[in-house]
Amino acid sequence: MVARRRGIGGVLVNDRTRVQPSRRVAYDVLSAVRESDAYANLLLPGRIARAGLSPADAALATELTYGTLRMQGYYDRVIARAAGRPVDRIDPPLLDVLRLGAHQLLSTRVPSHAAVNESVALARQVGSRSGTGFVNGVLREIGRSTPEQWRERVLADAKNEDERFAAITSHPAWIVRAFHRSLEAEGRGEELEALLEADNAAPRVNLVALPGLAEPPSGTRPDRFSPVGFTAGGGDPQGLVTEAEGRLRVQDEGSQLAALALTRARPIEDGERWLDLCAGPGGKAALLAAEALAGGASLVANEVVPARAELVRRALAAVPLDVPVWERDGLEVGRGEPESFDRILLDAPCTGLGALRRRPEARWRKTPRDVAELTTLQARLLDSAVEALKPGGLLVYVTCSPHLAETRSVVADALDRHRGVLRLGESAEIVQSVANERLDLAGDPQLVQLWPHRHLTDAMFIAVLEKVAG
Numbered sequence: 065m066v067a068r069r070r071g072i073g074g075v076l077v078n079d080r081t082r083v084q085p086s087r088r089v090a091y092d093v094l095s096a097v098r099e100s101d102a103y104a105n106l107l108l109p110g111r112i113a114r115a116g117l118s119p120a121d122a123a124l125a126t127e128l129t130y131g132t133l134r135m136q137g138y139y140d141r142v143i144a145r146a147a148g149r150p151v152d153r154i155d156p157p158l159l160d161v162l163r164l165g166a167h168q169l170l171s172t173r174v175p176s177h178a179a180v181n182e183s184v185a186l187a188r189q190v191g192s193r194s195g196t197g198f199v200n201g202v203l204r205e206i207g208r209s210t211p212e213q214w215r216e217r218v219l220a221d222a223k224n225e226d227e228r229f230a231a232i233t234s235h236p237a238w239i240v241r242a243f244h245r246s247l248e249a250e251g252r253g254e255e256l257e258a259l260l261e262a263d264n265a266a267p268r269v270n271l272v273a274l275p276g277l278a279e280p281p282s283g284t285r286p287d288r289f290s291p292v293g294f295t296a297g298g299g300d301p302q303g304l305v306t307e308a309e310g311r312l313r314v315q316d317e318g319s320q321l322a323a324l325a326l327t328r329a330r331p332i333e334d335g336e337r338w339l340d341l342c343a344g345p346g347g348k349a350a351l352l353a354a355e356a357l358a359g360g361a362s363l364v365a366n367e368v369v370p371a372r373a374e375l376v377r378r379a380l381a382a383v384p385l386d387v388p389v390w391e392r393d394g395l396e397v398g399r400g401e402p403e404s405f406d407r408i409l410l411d412a413p414c415t416g417l418g419a420l421r422r423r424p425e426a427r428w429r430k431t432p433r434d435v436a437e438l439t440t441l442q443a444r445l446l447d448s449a450v451e452a453l454k455p456g457g458l459l460v461y462v463t464c465s466p467h468l469a470e471t472r473s474v475v476a477d478a479l480d481r482h483r484g485v486l487r488l489g490e491s492a493e494i495v496q497s498v499a500n501e502r503l504d505l506a507g508d509p510q511l512v513q514l515w516p517h518r519h520l521t522d523a524m525f526i527a528v529l530e531k532v533a534g
């Protein structure tokens with residue numbers, strides 16, 4: 065018998081249509097990501113607050129959303145087999161319900177009957193009546209086999225090693241190939257599986273204490289590598305950030321090392337002029353500003369997108385240094401300000417493939433075409449930065465992507481174009497000298513590639529370049 069309860073306004077509602085609020089929140093985010101290219105990390109906190117979820121339910125909604133988005137490629141393979149049809153022939157809202165259900169059945173301890181019943185109720189809310197039978201049938205079929213049996217079946221469909229990794233760790237095959245090439249370039253191809261698995265683990269929240277302006281609060285844990293970084297331990301990171309009015313900020317340890325590679329590569333001479341060419345939203349600019357203030361240098365931050373330039377201004381408000389924020393096209397800055405800066409950070413727009421841990425949906429959005437477009441922009445921004453750099457000045461080129469086309473190739477081509485003008489510094493030695501502890505870096509010592517599985521950072525690429533003195 066179907067239970068009935070009093071709903072809004074005392075109307076009797078059928079309990080079979082009730083969906084636990086954390087599942088509904090997760091579904092709503094999945095559907096917004098699919099329909100309107102929303103970002104889960106931006107959308108989820110607001111949805112959780114609006115639904116008034118308890119901390120436990122909020123944690124469940126977060127796990128369901130992120131877990132489903134990360135493993136979507138794998139779940140789609142399972143769903144296609146269980147449904148006997150390709151996923152692109154399944155009504156998209158029902159496919160989201162199935163993905164959420166598959167996640168609960170295959171990767172959580174939610175009892176099977178609860179996963180199926182909740183999914184059927186959700187299908188009733190969001191899909192057609194006939195859809196509920198379909199969802200029920202597919203999820204029951206998935207529940208009939210163990211997660212290990214599904215893994216075996218999915219693996220059996222893969223044609224080669226990279227495809228096996230792509231299927232099991234739920235990455236697009238082109239990204240797996242790109243990561244594999246990048247690791248092989250360091251002689252570490254065997255680390256591929258560890259890297260892909262690291263992408264599927266929730267990243268820790270890392271913070272920075274802007275040097276000279278704040279110290280990590282007591283009870284927090286210093287970072288292993290960044291001298292200015294820490295984790296909150298058991299505390300609430302967001303609370304710390306709010307209380308410190310921006311002098312403590314959330315920032316990946318790799319980003320901190322990249323910024324410090326510029327500011328600490330050599331002693332600062334009084335009156336140096338620095339430029340952050342692509343500064344939005346301003347995380348590295350805030351750290352550069354604190355370092356400039358301490359060392360007697362000045363800083364200009366540039367960001368072409370006005371809304372992001374505004375975020376840079378907000379980030380910089382924590383530092384008592386007057387930092388002009390330009391809204392210029394970085395491609396024009398070289399011509400407009402030739403030989404004007406002693407140090408330049410080019411944290412270039414990139415695919416972000418190095419931060420897939422944080423942006424669970426990003427792996428399904430990026431395409432090889434993005435790489436081609438971005439590398440052209442990266443090369444042109446690098447040329448502009450070289451022009452804006454004083455002879456003898458330092459330029460640090462950074463990407464949050466380990467794709468060789470965005471990293472080594474961009475740098476190698478720039479060295480070719482600026483032969484006799486630009487040279488590569490000892491990037492690894494510089495980053496090691498900045499770090500608290502020796503990093504396990506591999507490959508060319510003039511280039512640095514950080515990795516989530518090896519360093520617990522985003523996969524940041526850092527190249528320190530120098531413009532030959534006149």
Ligand SMILES: C[S@@+](CC[C@H](N)C(=O)[O-])C[C@H]1O[C@@H](n2cnc3c(N)ncnc32)[C@H](O)[C@@H]1O
Binds near residue numbers: 366393
């Ligand atoms: C990787 S993000 C920089 C992140 C930043 N350094 C931080 O730590 O917060 C790259 C930025 O470059 C900006 N950008 C893209 N094209 C640009 C251009 N032609 N000139 C200046 N900025 C650009 C993007 O809007 C984006 O904010």
